Amino acid sequence: MLQNVEENSARVQGELEAEFQSLYSLLDELKEGMLMKIKQDRASRAYELQNQLAACTKALESSEELLETANHTLTASEADGFSQAAKQIKDSVTMAPAFRLSLKAKVTDNMSHLMVDFTQERRLLQNLRFLPVPSTPEILPSECLVADNGVTLVWQMPEGEDSKIHHYSIEHRKTNFPGPPRAKEEQPWMVIEGIQGTEYTLTGQRFDMKYMTFRVRACNKAVSGDFSEPVTLETPAFWFRLDAGSCHQNLRVEEGSAEWDAMGGKVQDVKSREKEGRGRGASPCNSPARCVQSPKRTPSPRGGRDRFTAESYTVLGDTLIDDGECYWEVRYDRDSKAFALGVTYRSLGKFDQLGKTSASWCLHLNNWLQVTFTAKHGNKARTLDVAVPERIGVYCNYQEGFLSFYNATNKQMLHTFRARFTQPLLPAFMVWCGSFTVYTGLQVPTCVRSLQKRNSTTSSSTASLT
Template sequence: MGDQKESLRKICTTLALKNEEIQDFICCLKQSLQNLESNSSRVLEDLEAEFSSLYSVLDELKEDMVTRIKQERASRTYELQNQLSACTKALESSEELLELANQTLCSSEPDGFNQAAKEIKHSVTMAPAFRLSLKAKVSHNMSHMMVDFTQERNMLLALKFLPVPATPEILESECQVCDNTVTVVWTLPEPDSKIDHYILEYRRTNHEGPPRVREEHPWMVVEGIRQTEYTLTGLRFDTRYMTFRVKACNKAVAGEFSEPVTLETNAFVFKLDSGSAHQNLRVEDNSVDWDGTGGKVQEIRRDKNRTNSPLHSPARSAMMSPKRMPSGRVGRDRFAAESYTVLGDTVIDAGQHYWEVWFDKDSKAFGAGVALRSLGRFDQLGKSASSWCIHLNNWLQQSFSAKHNNKARSLDCAIPDRIGVYCNYEEGVLSFYNARTKQLIHTFRAKFTQPVLPAFMVWNGSFSVQTGLQVPSLVQCGQKRNSGTSSSSASLT
């Protein structure tokens, strides 16, 4: 009895699911019918509008051509009528002279004959009939105004519905990912002269293998692309992969999206570990500002209107400052004394990585580099065997140097406001660049026996870090040229 009930429950569940699927499908069909009605009405309206526009063009063209024919006819009529009038008057004058000459010939008076003959001769010489051109000024032929619409008629007969553009194919082998840009290249199965533009969509992903159906990140859209390739610039690769798809559009309709292609976008992403920061460093996202009060004065001002009970005393409020963000390094592991240091939260234990840091060149002191996780809470960056950095000192006298194991080498170069840091863990290479020009500032060569962390220090100043960057091509080329050569700072390694 129990088995039968369980079997029947399963059947009921299966039927309920199937009924739900059928109901959903019925809803889809009803929606499709509504969409079909709406879309067919829309395309009919568009067709009427197109033909009305075509009729308007033909009517305008006909009216213009009729006007030109009428103008040509009126011009020629005027010329021919003027010529006809002149000829008619000349003919009348000539007939009068002819009649006068005949009468003179028949005259029997010899005395008046000679005088009459002279007058007739003079009149004939001055007669309009002998100054007329007996050739029509204009032709009656109007064949130059004839038209032949054979080609246009054939074009009209060839009118048909605009085809849906074919689906493009992204050429993954020709796509490029470098210097924080992605160039996507695609092609069509066959040339299509009616393609007006392309639409490219992309989104960030974190998975390997084929693109998933559902993603957390929304599609970003780039419209109006006229070529079969596009380069995305100014990217921040805060995920390992990016997925792309593209579709073709003509004047009326868009085709289907191409199969999505996922490209690998390797980049080093980390955040500043606020829990490791010295209490005088105020960490917000990836920016750091010097706070000489350690947050105490701000807390006192915020609580100045509170009662001076032991619970709300300024001293107690200072100790509970919310500026100290929770982290695994909070407490005795926080940097202290004159080690105004903060670390990144992601270790480097393999590969090549690159990040950049902007800093205030008026800071009393600033340093950037890497450190082992074992860096002591009182250790100053570059003054122990556990850290490597370049260091700017503006206290009393300005200096710019590379530091490691409490040894410093002066750097003879202009001090940039933006530094690029390159770390090749396997090769034991730590290089610093002018981030704007990619000019090499200094290179450490060491053997990293433990994972390292990005490390920074600042005293009376500020800085911000940009992560999610790829190793620039100029840096990679420079590293290849310098591989195998000895470093100028070998004594610091």
Template sequence: MGDHKDGMQKIITTLAVKNEEIQNFILLLKQRLQNIEVNSSQAQVELESEFSSLYNVLDELKDSMLTKIKQERASKTYELQTQLSACTKALESSEELLELANQTLCTAESDDFIQAARQIKDSVTMAPAFRLSLKAKVSDSMSHLMVDFSRERSQLKSLSFLPVPGTPVIDLSECLVADNCVTVVWSVPGEDAKIEHFDLEYRRTDQEGAPRGREEHPWMVVEGIRGSEYTLRGQRFDTRFMTFRVRACNKAVAGEFSEPVTLETSAFVFKLDSGSSHQNLRVEGLSVEWDSTGGKVLEMKKEMKTRPASPLNSPARSAMMMSPKRTPIARGSRDRFTAESYTVLADTALDCGQHYWEVRFDKESKAFAAGLALRSLGKFDQLGKTSASWCLHLNNWLQTSFTAKHNNKARSLEGPVPDRLGVHCSYEEGLLSFYNAHTKQLLHTFKTKFSQPVVPAFMVWNGSFSVQTGLQVPSAIKCLQKRNSGTSSSTASLT
């Protein structure tokens, strides 16, 4: 009986799942039916709008060409009428002279004949008829205003719906990942001239290959790309890979997305281990600020909530009892840095490869240091004063100094102190280099041999700093490292 019940329960579950799938599919079909009505109505409205626009263009063109014909007719008519009027007047004047000459000829025996003949001769010389051009100023031809729209009629007959743009293909061999930038290059087989732009989508992932059905990171969109490549600049590579896809768009419709491609975006990403940082360091994400109260204000507030109100426990009395030099009331961890080791370490160790990160710090800090340390760095140890740490150290207490420190030896560094350091570690080569992050100028290189994994390490006293991770080793630093591989300074020369 139990087996039958289990079997029946499985059947019921299967039917319920299938029913739910069918119901969801029915909802999908109904939604698509509604979408068809809406989309077809919209397409009809847009089609009528396009034809109306085309009619308007034709009407405007017709009016313009008719105006051209009318202007040409009016201009030629004016010229010929002016010429005709001048000829008519000249003809009338000539006929009068002709009649006068005939009359004078009839009176040839008269004494006044010679004088009359001279007057007629002078009048003929000055007559308008002899100054006229007997060539029409304009032609009566209007053939240059004839039209032939056979080609346009053929084009109009070939009007059709816009084709869906072809699907682009991303060219992996042309894509480039460098300097925290990604350049994606693609092409469209049989590219359609009506493509107006491309849309690029990308998202971060820790999975190589095609994107999974469910991704933690959403697609980010870059629209309106006119060319067939695009460069994403200034990225923070906090995942191992980035997935890209692209589609072509014309005026009305977008094509299908290309097959997604995944590019490796390797970079060193870490967080600050606030659990082991000095009590006087307030760690928030990748930012650190000196806090002279050492967290005692928060503990005071907690204590005040649990104590009854009394003059002995008043906030004013408690504040008077506080002193930044006193040992913190409680330590978050037995491994927390203490005393004058105002240190915080990263939570991720390096044991191979090349890595790069940057640190922006307040140059007015009383003291600041950044570098590498072994995990075995003691909680009382200060960066650069033991064999377990290497750092650049800024000191603004009593007198200003900027030095490279290791094993309690220091070398003074020349030049201005940058407000942003670039730190590069090549683990296998035993190189730890510091750069001006803005200019990529080399400040100092430690050459050693790491006997065990190391972690980024930082120190600040009466100041603040912030760290930027997820950065690739800049190309400029790679080139500079090759050129200076034989001239790097070493820890042995520190004094």
């Protein structure tokens, strides 16, 4: 640290010398400009004065001639000659160059004084100050807010701080540990620069970890201060992935999306035949069909014993819901012939379809032959007289027995189930000849929570379906 202080001190001294040298250069340039201006003004005013002196000399010469003519006239004895001479004198006086001497001179006595005022420059030089390193801000956890997939961070500077703050810089990263940041974290720091003011809202987040750690520092135009003490905020949200190990064989599933694949089942049959053929010593590529590559799938820890089959084109989430409230959203391909989303018990059978058993609740969209949008449970369906949104939000309150579906864009409620859940739930989805994408790690929107509280004392319009 001592070595760093010495190096920084030497660097600052060098910068100071450079700054003063630049000031000297500026003053020299200013001096040259002022000298040139003074010389130009002196030459211009001297030229004007010389012209005025020449005019005065000519006027005096004309006046002498006029006086001589007047003396000759006074000595004239003839009346006619005197009148004629007087008329000539009158014309000469009227047109005499001396008449111009009554006009205001272009160069006056006041204009002979030149002045240079350095008051403003001197004041600027005297006001030059070093910019000190800004003090360390302090984050106020009690005033910070985590809501609606955003984090509002509030901080303050020490009292009496006057270091010409230009902007603030925030660094944040996700973590699964509630305490102070660890030396080896999986997530890197993310940086936000150029923040004005002592409050900032980070929006549009997806919380795939339990906490977020923040730190902030102040910056002036020369240097940045130290980071504040890190503050870790809890970011409660429901995060899950699609369980590729339990999906129907005609679904190609990635982490958060699924697509119906008509060849999926045939590929599986081909692979089974290839395996049997290899057991009998047959070549795996005796026919073109045996060379078809199967879609990439995540290995199932259960060996596929819970895989859906037949017309149950279903895939489940990999995280149970057994407490509290949660929310997620789904965007589906509008050209899908059939699509459903909801929740189900783990006991849903391989051949069961969502909404056709007492163990599942869902909204079902049918685009095949005739478009219908229904709420299904226990093999009962109720047609919904609402427009089908492109993105649907799902709200589940396990303890209070609410399962609500919303238009994710304007948060209009589409339908609500009331039920007494007796087993943990899993997010459930079905798609036929189409695809969908799931957005998880989302918090329950404030407006949705308000609507649910408002409706918690009223009966569900679909009580007959639960």
